[in-house]
Amino acid sequence: MTLRLTLAHDEWRAHQRALISEVPGTVPVAKGNGYGFGLDMLARESSELGTDTLAVGMAQEVAAVRTAGWQGDVVVLNPWRPGDVAATTLLDDPRVITMISRSEDLEAVSRSHPHARVQLEIETSMHRHGLPPNDLPAELGTLRFEGWSIHLPAKGSLHEATELARRALQCRKGALWLSHLSVADYGVLRTSVDAPTRMRIGTRLWLGAPSALATTADVLDIHRIRRGERLGYHQSRARRDGFIVVASGGTAHGIALGAPVPQRSLRQRAVTIAESVLEATGRTLSPFTIGGRKRPFAEPPHMHSSMLWVAGDEPGVEVGQDIPMTCRMTTTTFDEITLV
Numbered sequence: 001m002t003l004r005l006t007l008a009h010d011e012w013r014a015h016q017r018a019l020i021s022e023v024p025g026t027v028p029v030a031k032g033n034g035y036g037f038g039l040d041m042l043a044r045e046s047s048e049l050g051t052d053t054l055a056v057g058m059a060q061e062v063a064a065v066r067t068a069g070w071q072g073d074v075v076v077l078n079p080w081r082p083g084d085v086a087a088t089t090l091l092d093d094p095r096v097i098t099m100i101s102r103s104e105d106l107e108a109v110s111r112s113h114p115h116a117r118v119q120l121e122i123e124t125s126m127h128r129h130g131l132p133p134n135d136l137p138a139e140l141g142t143l144r145f146e147g148w149s150i151h152l153p154a155k156g157s158l159h160e161a162t163e164l165a166r167r168a169l170q171c172r173k174g175a176l177w178l179s180h181l182s183v184a185d186y187g188v189l190r191t192s193v194d195a196p197t198r199m200r201i202g203t204r205l206w207l208g209a210p211s212a213l214a215t216t217a218d219v220l221d222i223h224r225i226r227r228g229e230r231l232g233y234h235q236s237r238a239r240r241d242g243f244i245v246v247a248s249g250g251t252a253h254g255i256a257l258g259a260p261v262p263q264r265s266l267r268q269r270a271v272t273i274a275e276s277v278l279e280a281t282g283r284t285l286s287p288f289t290i291g292g293r294k295r296p297f298a299e300p301p302h303m304h305s306s307m308l309w310v311a312g313d314e315p316g317v318e319v320g321q322d323i324p325m326t327c328r329m330t331t332t333t334f335d336e337i338t339l340v
């Protein structure tokens with residue numbers, strides 16, 4: 001009963017090494033569900049890559065990468081806030097770098113932990129966290145300043161990065177820690193500023209070689225259903241003859257949680273409309289493929305398995321078979337990762 005990620009390990013690692021050689025100063029990012037691989041696996045891979053620093057999302061994730069053997073520095077990307085006990089404890093850890101994004105937090109930390117290692121985050125066009133770029137603090141007391149953090153939107157602009165870097169370095173010399181610049185733009189910036197540069201990469205590093213990844217589910221059961229018969233928790237009636245195919249993978253794995261996706265193209269909007277029509281008829285397209293086609297859910301997925309609907313006289317699949325499943329790697333937890 002397994003939702004499985006099959007990983008071509010050599011190909012995956014070759015991609016990481018190729019990317020890192022193109023992006024000097026790479027800082028691997030291991031956060032959340034570990035991009036589908038788990039934080040422990042990413043911590044071990046990062047140790048193999050030989051980088052000196054690893055970035056995690058939040059204070060609570062530091063222990064996981066340490067337990068997995070990561071010995072280098074750890075940057076916590078989420079900014080420190082008063083009252084965050086886990087983050088405050090880490091201010092005493094000489095191998096942890098804390099992100100500061102508000103002037104009042106800077107004051108609080110320099111009072112309570114005057115020798116903490118800190119990065120200062122600058123507000124970008126993303127407007128998530130950060131100190132206003134026109135009012136950056138120059139005075140840091142005895143804090144160990146590790147550099148400036150610039151977290152750009154998904155397709156970060158070189159112009160914005162350059163302008164923020166200029167303001168930051170005018171205020172105080174230090175390393176620039178960037179996110180979401182293209183490899184080419186990062187190369188331009190790196191050679192045009194008089195400061196060390198670092199590039200935090202998660203998605204492109206871990207998920208940048210999709211051909212190395214295969215995600216599959218086991219078929220656990222198949223049941224013949226006649227038109228008009230009731231089925232599932234909700235006992236809805238089948239409108240046609242067909243089959244229920246029970247596959248591993250449910251809400252516990254993060255399957256079909258329906259997180260919104262950004263919709264830029266007409267095609268994406270059309271897909272959403274098509275899916276809504278399906279939903280209006282009581283069916284939602286599942287991420288599972290049987291016989292070369294994505295199949296609808298027979299009902300909303302359960303904790304560990306999903307009931308799929310295959311109309312017709314043949315289920316097109318057997319119990320025990322693996323079926324392809326597409327998923328968002330940042331929300332899926334696999335039962336097993338198989339290295340091939």
Ligand SMILES: *Cc1c(COP(=O)(O)O)cnc(C)c1O
Nearest residue numbers: 029077151179200201202203204
């Ligand atoms: C999550 C995160 C990253 C990595 O983002 P990807 O898109 O996965 O590469 C980089 N920088 C910051 C500040 C982040 O929070």
